[in-house]
Amino acid sequence: MKPFARHRRLRSSENIRRMIREHHVAAEDFISPVFVVEGEGIKEEVPSMPGVFHYSLDRLDEELSEVVELGIPSVIVFGVPSEKDACGSQAYAENGIVQQAIRSIKERYPSLYVIADTCLCQYTDHGHCGTVEEGEILNDESLRLLTQTAVSQAEAGADMIAPSNMMDGFVAAIREGLDEAGFERIPILSYAVKYASAFYGPFRDAAHSSPQFGDRRTYQMDPANAREALREAASDVAEGADMLMVKPGMAYMDIIHRLKERFDLPVATYNVSGEYSMIKAAAQKGWIDEKAVVLEMLTGFKRAGAELILTYHAKEAARWLREG
Ligand code: PBG
Secondary structure, three states, rough: OOOOOOHHHHHHOHHHHHHHHOOOHHHHHHHEEEEEEOOOOOOOOOOOOOOOEEEEHHHHHHHHHHHHHHHOEEEEEEEOOOOEEEEOOOHOOOOHHHHHHHHHHHHHHHEEEEEEOOOOOOOOOOOEEEEEEEOOEOOHHHHHHHHHHHHHHHHOOOOEEEEEOOOOOOHHHHHHHHHHHOOOOOOOOOOEEEOHHHHHHHHHHHHHOOOOOOOOOOOOHHHOOOOHHHHHHHHHHHHHEEEEEEOOOOOHHHHHHHHHHHHOOOOEEEEOOHHHHHHHHHHOOOOOHHHHHHHHHHEEEEEEEOOEEEEEOOHHHHHHHHOO
């Protein structure tokens, strides 16, 4: 018989498998999303995202105490305002729902790392991520409002700004605005590579942020393109991004990997709502082992090259990891 490699020698017991394991997931890899709404006494499950809730500020502790207790270092805050208008003014209002939430979180959990999502789509009545004129999503005009949004989030106490709007030049504009306002210490996590994805469906239900006309394909990226992702990321790096994000995650593992190889900034990925809801639905039907599938997927993100994973599974996964 010809000599052949005996790979199974290193798979023979759990201990040897543990000893040579290349990648690990841990609670500190996670960013946990929180949805805040106006009003009082509200804790409402998002119908298409079992286990994800909308909270009014007075009940947010129920979520945050668990996040902190599980050792998850960070949350990203999404606001669902009760009023929307053409220019998304609640996104940058001093007393907007996100600004209030950030202030209250930093007051009660000073060491929790609070990331602000900087976009307009939840706040505009047309549901687009910028200002609109005659059916066009304007670029440079939107930058002004996005910068105003980022500065107001920093003023409220955000530790990091995560712009997700996909207008050209948003990193440069926001960096300049933050610096001018005295926030040069605040980093920017750029959603550098954000695809026009069908996997965002459940989030748009959750945040009431579906575009009221057209779609987002004039600013979000074509899922068929990978080299374009490198151009997008390169310009964000040049504009001063501190970290890069790939969104969605599961169908874009190759993009995570390419960014990691090409750039020396930390890479994050957003494991989006549709990815979450598919797993939840299959698990509810008893078709998959939810814990095993989630931990395998999260490990896949690490293997692909993500340092950080923004995921709705964060709390459950942290609990499972603790149980061992
Ligand atoms: C837009 C935004 C999106 C998500 C969060 N903020 C994408 C979109 O609606 O185009 C989706 C997140 C998810 O699906 O979990 N700024």
